[in-house]
Structure formats: structure tokens, C-alpha cells
Amino acid sequence: MAMTVELPALERTDAITPPASPARLRRYARPALGLLLPVGLALFWEVWVWLGYSNGRLVPPPTKIFATVMELAKSGELSRHITATVTRVAAGFGLGVVAGTILGAISGYWGLARQLLDPTVQALRAIPSIAWVPLFILWLGIFETSKVALIAVGVFFPVYLGVMGAILSVDRKIVEVGRIFRLSGPAMIRRILLPAVLPAYVVALRVGLGLGWMFVVAAEFMGASEGLGYLLIDGQQLGKPAQIVAAIVIFAILGKTTDWLIELASAPLLRWQDAFGRQSGAA
Amino acid sequence: MLALDRVGKTYPNGVHALERFSAEIRPGEIVAIIGGSGCGKSTLLRAIAGLDRASTGTVTLDDVTITAPHAKIGIIFQEPRLLPWLSVADNIGFGLTDLPAAARREKVARALARVGLADKAKAWPRELSGGQAQRVAIARALVPQPEVLLLDEPFSALDAFTRRDLQDHLLDLWNDTRPTLVLVTHDVDEAVVLADRVLVMRPRPGRLFEAIRINLARPRDRTSPLFENFKRHVLTSLDRSLDRNVPDADPKTMAGEAMWW
Numbered sequence A: 001m002a003m004t005v006e007l008p009a010l011e012r013t014d015a016i017t018p019p020a021s022p023a024r025l026r027r028y029a030r031p032a033l034g035l036l037l038p039v040g041l042a043l044f045w046e047v048w049v050w051l052g053y054s055n056g057r058l059v060p061p062p063t064k065i066f067a068t069v070m071e072l073a074k075s076g077e078l079s080r081h082i083t084a085t086v087t088r089v090a091a092g093f094g095l096g097v098v099a100g101t102i103l104g105a106i107s108g109y110w111g112l113a114r115q116l117l118d119p120t121v122q123a124l125r126a127i128p129s130i131a132w133v134p135l136f137i138l139w140l141g142i143f144e145t146s147k148v149a150l151i152a153v154g155v156f157f158p159v160y161l162g163v164m165g166a167i168l169s170v171d172r173k174i175v176e177v178g179r180i181f182r183l184s185g186p187a188m189i190r191r192i193l194l195p196a197v198l199p200a201y202v203v204a205l206r207v208g209l210g211l212g213w214m215f216v217v218a219a220e221f222m223g224a225s226e227g228l229g230y231l232l233i234d235g236q237q238l239g240k241p242a243q244i245v246a247a248i249v250i251f252a253i254l255g256k257t258t259d260w261l262i263e264l265a266s267a268p269l270l271r272w273q274d275a276f277g278r279q280s281g282a283a
Numbered sequence B: 001m002l003a004l005d006r007v008g009k010t011y012p013n014g015v016h017a018l019e020r021f022s023a024e025i026r027p028g029e030i031v032a033i034i035g036g037s038g039c040g041k042s043t044l045l046r047a048i049a050g051l052d053r054a055s056t057g058t059v060t061l062d063d064v065t066i067t068a069p070h071a072k073i074g075i076i077f078q079e080p081r082l083l084p085w086l087s088v089a090d091n092i093g094f095g096l097t098d099l100p101a102a103a104r105r106e107k108v109a110r111a112l113a114r115v116g117l118a119d120k121a122k123a124w125p126r127e128l129s130g131g132q133a134q135r136v137a138i139a140r141a142l143v144p145q146p147e148v149l150l151l152d153e154p155f156s157a158l159d160a161f162t163r164r165d166l167q168d169h170l171l172d173l174w175n176d177t178r179p180t181l182v183l184v185t186h187d188v189d190e191a192v193v194l195a196d197r198v199l200v201m202r203p204r205p206g207r208l209f210e211a212i213r214i215n216l217a218r219p220r221d222r223t224s225p226l227f228e229n230f231k232r233h234v235l236t237s238l239d240r241s242l243d244r245n246v247p248d249a250d251p252k253t254m255a256g257e258a259m260w261w
């Protein structure tokens, strides 16, 4: 009985909504769905602590974390730490990308170079990168250089592998099209190879950036006076969990934002890819 | 004149793919090459295109020996091989980089209209149907106005209806500038409807078995008894080419046929 009353009402809402609305709804509904769990948990914890079921000392409620962030921001501490970390990541990422791209391209392009270079690189890759830390400190000192070097090492390998693999898997059939039109070596690289490897290169950059963020934490653990990693260690030593969680949240925001920037910058160049590929790539 | 003089090919792995293949193809002629799978048709075409070098013998176009891709020789493959990152129009203009942009645009526009895809100029290759993509490939190969156009089973991935449509379309395009066409096919119907001459090959090692002239005026009626006759002739020849008991034709008469022109 209740059904028969409700149904016409539902139909009417459908008729009123403009045709574009369902698509728009879906576009916002998907990220909103993803936010449901973390926001729900945060809210739950906030209420739980507020009701006094927990003192929230070890796991601070969201308002406390937010207050910590604001406090750090007001004193100018926050921007100092963020700048330090972002600078390190940028320098290490830049170095790692340049080295990985050049060596990866050489290995991918020339068989002889690949035979000479690749086994060594693969062997080095098998070493957990953190194992380099003591050596880097001995060689490069405790300050910025060794930190940037560690990040660069982390970024280098995925970029190297990505570029080499992408060049090796360029479709021979497409290269033949270039040969038929008698492209010169440089023209072949510019007009066939570069566009063909670009999608895989963007993926490699994103993976490399992710590792860069990972390694900056390790680098800042090994003795730093500023940076988000320092905030983590400081929070641990002085027993300030809110500061730790705040640093983690900022890491997450920075990591996601920089990844999104790469995606945004490459999007116009990858418009030709299948919509399906793009969707799964972004997801 | 495109001249194949005793072209042979042995691949590095020892496969003897082609042996002493000779033929002379006059400008504007349409030649179909037909034969069982693995009898060296693609090998031959790639040697003419300059993509792979013949192990023995020579390919010459107007007395220039072909050892690398040549500006006057174009090729269309079984797959369209469009560059996925270029629009349809840019794909067609891919080989025209020495032209000023305006002239290139005009040529591309004309070629697009000629293959009936003017409305797809800005589309990406992935947005085309198989037949449309192959049309674009044909336009891309024809727009630099090659003297010789090689086609390696260009329509074999298409459905029968689209295939016929494109065969007629190819003839129509051929009529514009009358390039030499060398077409590899598995389809007897296609060979007889398009070709002035059908070269039947036999395998292991790949070699010429029989050359059949198709003396039929164009446009050809696929249902006429004469057409059927030629088809039967080609089919019989194909059957015999695969029969190991049938000896190779006398090289002298083969040479005579090649010199027919």
C-alpha cells in the first residue's frame, strides 16, 4: 500500500530534474562515496572523544589535529617545514627523473648500451634504497646533499625502468610507418618514439614521485632540523600525536596534489588515448 | 617500370622464404600476388618497399635499385597502422612535411574528401571503424602521389561488404593518377576484380608458379561468365601450385611471360 503512494512521487521528482543532472550527480557522487568512510570515521571519533568515552590522548580527535595545524601555521613553522620538504622532493625528483630518463632512453634505444648498463642497474635496484643511507652520509654529509641523493635514488629506478620498457615496447609496426616515410633518426624520435612512450612515461613519473615522497620521510628521519619528517620525529619524541597525524595529513595532501599536477600537465598530450584507459589510469 | 630480377630471401634463421622471383611490372599496371600462406608474399612486398633487403637479386624502379624505402613507393599494410596520437587529418598529412603548411592542409582536405571522410578530419583514429581507418591509411599512402603502391592484404580484416566497397574505391582512386599497384591477397575474387595480371606463387621456397592475364575491361562485372572463368582459372592454378606432384613451369616460358610487355 505504501509503495503505491510513494511511486508516483518518485516519478515526479525524476521528471522535474533537468536531463544533465544524473550525469553531474554521478560525477560528484563517486568521490563523495570515497569520502564517506574516512569522514565517517573522523566524525565518529570526534563524537566518541567528546562524549568522554576516550581521552583522545594517543589518537587525537580531528579538531585537535586541526588546531595543531593552525597553531603551526600561525607561528610560521608550518610553511618552513613544508618548504624544506617540498624543496628536497623537488630537487631529488628532478635529479632522479633526469638521470632515469637519460639512462633509460639510452638503454631502451641502443641494444649494446642495454647489455652494458642494464645488468648493473638491475643489480643496484635489488638493494633496498635505505641501505644507501650510511654511505650517503659518509660521502655527502648529514645535510641536504645526502637527503636529496637518497630521494633521487628512489625516483631513478621506476623512471629508468619505465622509459626503457616503454621504448622497448614501441610497436615495430608503427616504427615501420616512420621508415616508409623515410624519417631521419631525430625525426623518428620526435614524431614516433616520443609520442609512443609518453603514456608510459607519465605513469613512470607518477610512480617515481610517489617514491620520492616516501623517501623524503626516510631522508628526514636521518637527522633533520626542519621538514615534515622532522615534525614526525619531533612529535614522537615530545609525545605530541596530534603533530604526527597533522604531518601525515599534510603529506597525503601534498602527495595527492603533486600527483594531480602531473596528471593535469600531461592530460592535453594524452587526449588521444582511449577514454577507458584514461579513466582507469586516474582511478 | 618496376623490375624484380631473381629476388631471393633467406632469413637469418635459415628460412628460405623466396627464390629467384622475377617480374616486370609496367607503370600503371595492377598486379595481384596470390598464393598459399607462408609462400613469401609479404617477404616479396617488403623487399620491394625497401623495408627488408633481398638476400639475392635486385628490385629496381626506373633503373634505380631499391635498398631502402623510396619516396615513389608507398605501402598499405593489413592493419591501418595509423598513429593513434595524431588526428585523422594529421595522419594523412604525415608524409607531407616538406610542404608548406597551407599546401599540406589543402592536399589533406582534398584527400579526405576523396575517401569520403571529410567530416572525420579532427577525429582520433580510435574513433574510426575498421573500414574508415583503412580508408585513411589509403589516403595517407596516396597523398604523396607514389608511382608504386604496394598493398599487403589490405582488406582482409574487413567484412565482405566493406571489402567490396573498398575494392571499388581503390580502383576509383587508382584512376586519378594511375600508380602501379602490387596487391597481395588471399581472395581470388579480389585478385580478379582488380588485377591486370595475377601472379600465383607456390611455397617452400616461395617462387612464381604462374602468371595469369585478366583480359577484362573495367569496370568488371563480378557476376559475368567471363569473370567466373578467370576466377576458375586462378583457383585451378592455386590448387596446382600446392600440389607437390605438379612440376614448376619451364623457366623459359615464365621469363617469356614476364617479358610479355
Ligand SMILES: Nc1ncnc2c1ncn2[C@@H]1O[C@H](COP(=O)(O)OP(=O)(O)OP(=O)(O)O)[C@@H](O)[C@H]1O
Residues within 6 Å of the ligand: B011, B012, B013, B015, B016, B017, B035, B036, B037, B038, B039, B040, B041, B042, B043, B044, B206
Ligand atoms: N622476420 C622473419 N624471420 C624469419 N622468418 C620469417 C620472417 N618473416 C617471414 N618468415 C618466414 O618466411 C616465410 C614466408 O613468409 P611471408 O610472411 O612472406 O609469407 P606470406 O606469403 O606473406 O604468408 P601469409 O599469406 O600467411 O601472409 C614463412 O615461412 C615465414 O615463416
Ligand SMILES: [Mg+2]
Residues within 6 Å of the ligand: B041, B042, B043, B152
Ligand atoms: Mg603475409
